[in-house]
Amino acid sequence: xxxxxxxxxxxxxxxxxxxxxxxxxxxxxxxxxxxxxxxxxxxxxxxxxxxxxxxxxxxxxxxxxxxxxxxxxxxxxxxxxxxxxxxxxxxxxxxxxxxxxxxxxxxxxxxxxxxxxxxxxxxxxxxxxxxxxxxxxxxxxxxxxxxxxxxxxxxxxxxxxxxxxxxxxxxxxxxxxxxxxxxxxxxxxxxxxxxxxxxxxxxxxxxxxxxxxxxxxxxxxxxxxxxxxxxxxxxxxxxxxxxxxxxxxxxxxxxxxxxxxxxxxxxxxxxxxxxxxxxxxxxxxxxxxxxxxxxxxxxxxxxxxxxxxxxxxxxxxxxxxxxxxxxxxxxxxxxxxxxxxxxxxxxxxxxxxxxxxxxxxxxxxxxxxxxxxxxxxxxxxxxxxxxxxxxxxxxxxxxxxxxxxxxxxxxxxxxxxxxxxxxxxxxxxxxxxxxxxxxxxxxxxxxxxxxxxxxxxxxxxxxxxxxxxxxxxxxxxxxxxxxxxxxxxxxxxxxxxxxxxxxxxxxxxxxxxxxxxxxx
Amino acid sequence: xxxxxxxxxxxxxxxxxxxxxxxxxxxxxxxxxxxxxxxxxxxxxxxxxxxxxxxxxxxxxxxxxxxxxxxxxxxxxxxxxxxxxxxxxxxxxxxxxxxxxxxxxxxxxxxxxxxxxxxxxxx
Numbered sequence: 001x002x003x004x005x006x007x008x009x010x011x012x013x014x015x016x017x018x019x020x021x022x023x024x025x026x027x028x029x030x031x032x033x034x035x036x037x038x039x040x041x042x043x044x045x046x047x048x049x050x051x052x053x054x055x056x057x058x059x060x061x062x063x064x065x066x067x068x069x070x071x072x073x074x075x076x077x078x079x080x081x082x083x084x085x086x087x088x089x090x091x092x093x094x095x096x097x098x099x100x101x102x103x104x105x106x107x108x109x110x111x112x113x114x115x116x117x118x119x120x121x122x123x124x125x126x127x128x129x130x131x132x133x134x135x136x137x138x139x140x141x142x143x144x145x146x147x148x149x150x151x152x153x154x155x156x157x158x159x160x161x162x163x164x165x166x167x168x169x170x171x172x173x174x175x176x177x178x179x180x181x182x183x184x185x186x187x188x189x190x191x192x193x194x195x196x197x198x199x200x201x202x203x204x205x206x207x208x209x210x211x212x213x214x215x216x217x218x219x220x221x222x223x224x225x226x227x228x229x230x231x232x233x234x235x236x237x238x239x240x241x242x243x244x245x246x247x248x249x250x251x252x253x254x255x256x257x258x259x260x261x262x263x264x265x266x267x268x269x270x271x272x273x274x275x276x277x278x279x280x281x282x283x284x285x286x287x288x289x290x291x292x293x294x295x296x297x298x299x300x301x302x303x304x305x306x307x308x309x310x311x312x313x314x315x316x317x318x319x320x321x322x323x324x325x326x327x328x329x330x331x332x333x334x335x336x337x338x339x340x341x342x343x344x345x346x347x348x349x350x351x352x353x354x355x356x357x358x359x360x361x362x363x364x365x366x367x368x369x370x371x372x373x374x375x376x377x378x379x380x381x382x383x384x385x386x387x388x389x390x391x392x393x394x395x396x397x398x399x400x401x402x403x404x405x406x407x408x409x410x411x412x413x414x415x416x417x418x419x420x421x422x423x424x425x426x427x428x429x430x431x432x433x434x435x436x437x438x439x440x441x442x443x444x445x446x447x448x449x450x451x452x453x454x455x456x457x458x459x460x461x462x463x464x465x466x467x468x469x470x471x472x473x474x475x476x477x478x479x480x481x482x483x484x485x486x487x488x489x490x491x492x493x494x495x496x497x498x499x500x501x502x503x504x505x506x507x508x509x510x511x512x513x514x515x516x517x518x519x520x
Numbered sequence: 521x522x523x524x525x526x527x528x529x530x531x532x533x534x535x536x537x538x539x540x541x542x543x544x545x546x547x548x549x550x551x552x553x554x555x556x557x558x559x560x561x562x563x564x565x566x567x568x569x570x571x572x573x574x575x576x577x578x579x580x581x582x583x584x585x586x587x588x589x590x591x592x593x594x595x596x597x598x599x600x601x602x603x604x605x606x607x608x609x610x611x612x613x614x615x616x617x618x619x620x621x622x623x624x625x626x627x628x629x630x631x632x633x634x635x636x637x638x639x640x641x642x643x
Contacts, residue, residue, distance in 0.1 A: 198539075205540055209599020210558065216548030216601075219541040226539055251537060254574065259537025268545050274571075289537050 040081040040088075047074045112154060119158065127166055131173065137166040184239035190232035191244050197225050223262075230263040230297075233290050234366045243290045243370070247282040252402045253313055253320065256280050260292035261311075266300035270324075271308050276315040277402045284374060284398035291370040294363040295378070295390050296324060303328030303387055319396045326387035336380050343368040343378055374398070540602055543575055548601050550608030558600060561586040561619040562607060568615070576606050580615055 051070025058066050123144050130140045141163055201222045208214040233243045251259075254275045261267040280288055299309045307327035314321050331339065342364040371378050375395040383389035550556070563586045568577035578596055587595075593603045610616040 202540070205599050209593070209601050212549035212601050212604075215599060219539075219544075219546060219548055222539050223541050223546070247537075255536050255538055258542050262537065262539040262542045267542055285537065
């Protein structure tokens with residue numbers, strides 16, 4: 001009976017153990033459960049087999065306790081095994097959950113990392129670019145809006161960082177803008193004063209032109225004023241404004257080049273050679289003068305003081321090439337690259353305060369800025385003199401026919417036509433060509449013989465001059481001698497003999513109005 | 521001509537880009553004491569060359585018959601000192617020639633004036 005029980009129990013254990021795979025069948029696949037089930041069954045089965053063997057071997061008297069103990073032990077072991085199996089199952093569940101959570105967290109982490117990288121590489125640069133183009137921080141933030149799938153908190157923090165950075169940059173930009181505006185503003189005021197002073201100096205130069213000492217002092221003052229003006233122009237240009245004054249009319253290139261020479265310290269060292277006879281349109285005049293003066297300043301500053309700087313301008317296919325050559329030490333390749341880099345340096349934000357420090361950098365930065373805005377092409381080469389040869393090419397759209405053909409002198413237009421009949425010039429000519437002989441032939445009374453020839457020639461010329469220049473008519477007429485000297489002589493005689501002038505008015509030269517007669 | 525002249529003049533008065541010291545290379549008077557004054561007459565000896573400064577060329581063009589320095593200064597709208605400096609260079613290079621201001625012979629002498637007076641009294 002007992003062995004039968006033991007056998008039953010022993011046989012029943014595998015059943016209970018066999019249930020586990022059936023339960024597990026509902027669990028997700030991939031667990032290690034089924035493989036471990038037999039391990040947990042093994043002690044119970046072994047114990048059941050041992051109990052059965054012990055029951056069979058023990059005498060019948062001792063069989064009952066053996067069966068009891070064996071069954072108890074088997075049951076205990078089976079229960080323990082079952083519990084272990086259950087816990088193992090729970091553990092599996094948990095591990096799966098953790099694995100899932102871990103993968104989710106890793107995913108988040110990867111996303112966050114990707115977002116951060118994107119912020120650094122895309123979002124921020126785009127935002128900065130938009131900010132520099134003048135958008136407000138709020139708009140930029142809206143434009144570079146960024147849908148994050150990570151979490152609302154992360155997105156909020158992300159936006160906060162972005163906003164903070166943008167606002168900081170914007171504040172910085174504002175500060176720089178206002179500094180730049182202040183610079184330009186001051187430069188404009190200096191320019192206005194310098195311009196005024198230059199005009200006044202020119203007037204003073206005209207006024208004191210006959211006194212070489214005062215005139216020399218005025219020229220020196222004028223020169224220094226021009227230097228101040230160039231500095232103010234440079235600051236205005238670097239601040240993103242236009243240089244100095246605007247020219248309304250076309251200026252011949254020759255005068256433009258001399259204008260550039262006017263603004264450097266060592267203008268006496270510049271030799272102006274052949275200059276193409278073209279005119280520069282008004283809008284291009286000031287930038288060209290300024291760019292050339294900066295280049296000339298560099299050329300004279302960085303070459304020995306006893307050497308000359310040669311300045312020429314020739315027409316080429318693509319405009320006009322203005323060349324300047326100095327006899328300095330020349331440029332090494334590295335220095336040339338540096339100069340060209342300084343020239344090409346593009347800071348769209350305007351004034352770079354670093355540029356204001358050193359002279360060559362300031363000049364080149366100004367030239368670069370002017371070249372970009374006006375399409376000048378500037379290149380540095382080494383010169384045959386050993387120094388530097390700078391070529392500046394003025395684009396054809398800035399060039400026109402020279403307003404004064406054949407002459408590069410702006411005021412050549414106001415030169416008088418050389419041979420205007422009549423007027424003071426003719427008198428001068430008469431004086432010079434026909435000097436009155438020291439001893440005139442005398443007549444019988446001891447009076448000099450009058451020469452009729454000049455009288456016959458001059459009067460018609462005078463009248464012609466009256467007609468051609470009305471402004472001079474008053475003086476010419478009042479000073480004009482009568483066509484027939486004899487009539488005047490008659491009037492004179494009347495005056496001498498005491499006869500009233502009103503009663504017998506002297507005959508007037510033909511063509512004079514009554515008004516003019518009254519004045520006479 | 522009388523209309524266009526003041527206009528052009530005004531344009532120049534607005535100021536060309538160059539300043540006067542460039543015209544004279546900074547000199548305010550001729551280097552050596554040249555006997556030039558306001559009434560010295562200047563006359564051209566040679567045609568202007570192409571390498572010449574335009575102001576000098578202009579002076580040579582208008583001085584093909586004698587002009588006083590004051591007149592030249594007025595015509596080219598440049599101060600007398602500038603004209604003097606430019607002329608000194610021209611005189612030195614032989615392109616122009618200076619003449620004595622007024623021929624002394626043209627001034628009537630005392631004898632002549634007395635003769636005129638006597639003639640008038642005799643009338």
